[in-house]
Amino acid sequence: MTPILGIMASQISGHLVAPNNYESIATVAVTTAVSSITFSSIPGTYKDLQIRGVGKAVSSGIWVTLKMNSDTTSGNYYAHRLLGNGTAASFGNNVGSSAGIDFTTFYPTGSTAFVTDILDYTSTNKAKTVRTLSGYDANGSGEFNYMSGYWAGTSAITTLTFGNTANFEQYTHFALYGVK
């Protein structure tokens, strides 16, 4: 089979995202351990946001939290999740904390990868929905986490703060994108 080289025009009908409608907004690459990662002054010119990244924490199984704007009201955050730990599937749900939604878990071994969508983030008429696919594998351990989260705020989202009580390690990488 002849390998596919270089750049070719897509031959399938329709793109996943129309050209020029998916833009990179900002990126954080951790060089020394930090306890939080913040995207601020997020422009309101997109329809949805997507955050993509990989990361590690100093300690095992620490929840990474996601806070919208500066809302520290724990009852404004909620999450449901479907988990697979390599042995059994399970489910869970919980009210958030003052740090926000329990977003995913980072570990010192392997790298947790995640793709997060925040839909209709500029709406002032409804609460916000967050959806995350995430997981890590460490060749003998690992977990897949499919989370649906909720923020009760009806303000447009202008700031996202990811927190981690165990610190985000070097080489953790978060990238924020806007979808028109």
Next chain:
Amino acid sequence: MTAGATYTSIASTTLSSAASSVTFSSISGAYTDLVLVSVVICATDSANQRMTVNGSTTALYSTTRISGNGSTTASGRYSGLNYYLLTGGAINPPSTNGSQIIITNLMNYSNTTTDKTILVKAGNPTGSTYPGIEYNVELYRSTSAISSFVLTTDAANFSIGCTFSLYGIAAA
């Protein structure tokens, strides 16, 4: 602050005849993540779909998955593999009755500081032998940037009409 439009079509192919493998090579390192969208039918219902990167078939790959088939949910793990197991832990591409959609996210594929983690989501129509949905997180224990990969199955050829589309996403 904004880096502009991204999510670029890198390469795409639709099989005009059955093939045992599909290769993407000379992949630019200019992006942050790669997204591979595969629409797959195989000659048999029992073929697992695999990916090897940079020509490596050593036992450096592993998988943790979760799946559901409409009746049960399950989770499994495979360690010390010689390939990324894109599907086959719980579902396999159909040979008839529709096609399997597989979206593979190769995260931070071009860095040379961390091992390579991918996220895979796949869905199969009912009417095939192994229907359902499957989500995998997979690891390749190498810090080398990914510049090529090969898709194969373990039991049958990819059928005519399969499509494979590769996109690059560049962070600011």
